[in-house]
Amino acid sequence: AQTVTQSQPEMSVQEAETVTLSCTYDTSESDYYLFWYKQPPSRQMILVIRQEAYKQQNATENRFSVNFQKAAKSFSLKISDSQLGDAAMYFCAYRSAGTSGSRLTFGEGTQLTVNP
């Protein structure tokens, strides 16, 4: 079974600064997808960024980028120029590309605080 670990329960960053959230995962599969979801106080899960395991290039979405290290099974999220609206719980998630359909395995989450 796959597991996802987020070792930072809480992180804080000053507005306009950069912060990196860590995520490691364990799998025996070679083909899979990794995601970062944001959950604001409204509790709706919002996709921030996704990475296909077969792609070596790190995904980027505006101020959000990832550092995907497949051999190390590491998938960190970097938020640049942090904004107050970035404050939320962030979840790292794994999805198999094989037979497990649309099932996501989530980490424990990292609560991000953005200080003005």
Place this chain on the structure above:
Amino acid sequence: KAGVTQTPRYLIKTRGQQVTLSCSPISGHRSVSWYQQTPGQGLQFLFEYFSETQRNKGNFPGRFSGRQFSNSRSEMNVSTLELGDSALYLCASSWGPRGSGNTIYFGEGSWLTVV
């Protein structure tokens, strides 16, 4: 395009009762998954339906069940409610074919409180 819609958003039930939660996926999506979110256990996968068939099931007791209709709408049912079933129940939808890796979208959740 409307997002994933969950109803009801909030409900309070008594121990021993049963509850049914509903989820309407994004138009065209055939896969619907359900997750339970609690402070202690985090986000846990309940089950997934694709084209009216259960495709995946998490490690939950048989009191938790679900179904999917021909229009892809899904319901989940919890019978004989326990206090520990108090949680946010999240529904997610995607286009769904195996291995497609397509994006999974979430609804706003249904807050269930068992008293």
